[in-house]
Amino acid sequence: MAHADAVESMLRSLLDDRPRDGEVARPSGLMQAIRHGALSGGKRLRPFLLLESAALFGATGPAPLRVAAALECVHCYSLIHDDLPAxxxxxxxxxxxTVHRAFDEATAILAGDSLLTYAFDIIASDETELPAERRIELVTRLARAAGLGGMAGGQFLDLTAERQTPGEEGILRLQAMKTGALIRFACEAGAIVGQASPADRERLAEFGSAVGLAFQLADDLLDLTSDAATLGKAAGKDAAAGKATLAGLHGIDWTRRQLSGLMDQASDLLRPFGAAGTMLRTAARFVVERNH
Amino acid sequence: MAHADAVESMLRSLLDDRPRDGEVARPSGLMQAIRHGALSGGKRLRPFLLLESAALFGATGPAPLRVAAALECVHCYSLIHDDLPAxxxxxxxxxxxTVHRAFDEATAILAGDSLLTYAFDIIASDETELPAERRIELVTRLARAAGLGGMAGGQFLDLTAERQTPGEEGILRLQAMKTGALIRFACEAGAIVGQASPADRERLAEFGSAVGLAFQLADDLLDLTSDAATLGKAAGKDAAAGKATLAGLHGIDWTRRQLSGLMDQASDLLRPFGAAGTMLRTAARFVVERNH
Known part of the structure; x- marks a missing residue:
């Protein structure tokens, strides 16, 4: 995918060892760990959604790719911290x-902290060539998607869910926070970067919510049906951890029907954009049909 | 101190359980851990410096206190993560x-992550009533002070310093990053909030650097000369960990002379402001003379 290569190359140039204005030095050991966590491939789904959402509104200039790279920094920080022994x-x-395996725990914690912090630096930078008002909007939305009422809060709920099994409503809230918020942000941020109308921005955010929920259902399904070799990580962990998922609760057939319904919903939301929405529709389908 | 109470009360209202627009929910268990880490008193030195620096330029409205609270969130996040077993x-x-002792490690990691993220939310918020350009400037400066080329990078160097003893230049760089950058930001941010001229802003940043270095020297001195009861935390840890400090390298008398020199330098930087600089001068002295 051209997008994934562009994001990789932007991340590589942002995450070099050269200190920028206002930085004292970039410790090379820390930068190695950061690059290990951020440049190790990955599907770059969130950047893809952001870039295609921005393209839908004709966004040009460096902003889409830079904001996409910032978003990927936040995603990679969350993976590094989620993988920790604790x-x-x-x-x-x-x-x-994982980063704490290739380096050590302290380095992994700091690599995650650094990537999270750096994301806000990248978005706020003049180099996005976005008006300050747009950048501020992106900072606010990203902070709310990633923080205590979003991704970090969702990870907390996920960890406690292993002790106190939540009901269906609880699982939906947990997933809207843990994985949904950042995917929703990806789509909404593309609309912000593309200076979309408030109505279109809300439409893209809703599209993001549908894709986010589908992503989580597809993930649960993979955990139920796949093996570690295909997945590139341990499989069957949810059940082993006694973790409640919608797929586990309702079974494989129900989950496949839900996924199909979410795809229809996502597709409907893109209808006003006609053929221009094709790539985003394809991305949504990719989310559902991926096998790793 | 009136400032410390105002910051405490602002933090308390920012860190309640009520989700804000764009947040799905604030998990109460996570919020408890966050409040444990952020509302447990502390000297509130960085907010004090920010508020007095802003006052020097006649800043009014909610911005100084809100930005001071955001800065304290970043400071508290760093304490929570630095205290972790790893x-x-x-x-x-x-x-x-510490947070991981009162709760658990995973909760402490997420509480720190959440406080860091929330700081950018607070600064970017319309409720600061600052122009978007000023808020963007604050986001950028804070990210660079806290991130891979500042505080987080400094903590990484500090951890590796226990294995590879750095020389004097290395120690200075480490400390400029680990503790200096955020104290420098406190003073510079006050000038930004107060719409100071570029020259005054630079002057305040330099004042912050001098105070930051003095803070670290005073800390090293305390570790050499104090006991755990006075300090409220374990003493003599630097030497026990084989950690090189300037105080350990040059001795107590040298360190006291350095501190006195730094106070003169800080005082000189404030000279153009006349009597208005008294509180900041007092703050600098407080940093040097504290005994815990």
Missing amino acids: MDDDDLRRGQP | MDDDDLRRGQP
């Missing part, structure tokens, strides 16, 4: 050792 | 159990 305790990520 | 492994902070 959290999900994963040794493998995308078939590679 | 980092400095501290059980006590301000005489209270």
Whole structure:
């Protein structure tokens, strides 16, 4: 995918060892760990959604790619911290050792902290060539999607869910926070970067919510039906951890029907954009049909 | 101190359980841990410096206190993560159990992540009543002070310093990053909030650098000369960890002379402001003379 290559290359240039104005130095050991966590491939789904959503509104200039790279920094920070022994305790990520395995725990914590912080730097930078008002809007939306009422809060709920099984409503809220918020942000941010109308921006955010929920259902399904070799990480972990998922609760057939319904919903939301929405529709389908 | 109370009360209202627009929910268990880490007193030195620096330029409205609260969120996040077993492994902070002790490690990691993220939300918010350009400037400066080329990078260097003893230049760089950058930001941010001229802004940033270095020297001195009861945390840890400090390298008398020199330098930087600079001068002296 051309988008994934462009994002990789933008991240590579942002995450080099050269200190920028206002930075004292970039410790090379820390930068190595950061690059290990951020440049190790990955599907770059969130950047893809952001870039295609921005393209829908004719966004040009450096902003889409830079904001997409910032978003990927936040996603990678969350993976690094979620993989830690105190959290999900994963040794493998995308078939590679996780950051705390390749380096050590302290370095992994700091690499995650640094990527999260850097994301706001990238968005706020003049180099996006966006008006300050747009950048401020992106900072606010990203902070709310990633923070205590979004992704971080969702990860907290997910960890406690292993002890106190939540009901269906609880699972939906948990997932809207843990994985949904950042995917919703990806689509909404593309609309912000593309200076979309408030109505279109809300439409893209809703599209993002549908894709986010589908992403989580597809993930649960993979955990139920796949194996570690295909997945590039341990499989069957949800059930082993006694973690309640909608797929586990309602079974494989129900989940496949839900996914199909969400695809229809996502498609309907894109209808006003006609053929221009094709790539986003394809991305939504990719989310559902992926096998790793 | 009136400032500390105002900051405490602002933090308390920002860190309640009520989700804001764009947040799905604030998990109460996570919020408890966050409040444990952010509302447990503390000297509120960085907010004090920011508020007095802003006052020097006649800043009014909600911005100084809100930006000061955001800065304190970043400081508290760094304490929560630094205290983790994988980092400095501290059980006590301000005489209270650290967050991972009072809750658990995963919760402490997420509480820190959430506070860091929330700081950018607070600064970017319309409720600061600052022009978007000023808010963007604050986001950028804070990200660079806290991130891979500032505080987080400094903590990484500090952890590796226990294995590879750095020379004097290395120690200075480490400290400029680990503690200096955020104190420098406090003073510079006050000038930004107060719409100071570029020259005055630079002057305040330099004042912050001098105070930051003095803060670290005073801290090293306390570690050499104090005991755990006075300090509210374990003492003598630097030497026990084989950690090189300037105070350890040059001795107590040299360090006291350096501190006195830094106070003169800080005082000189404030000279153009006349009597208006008294509170900042007092703050600098407080940093040097504190005994815990």
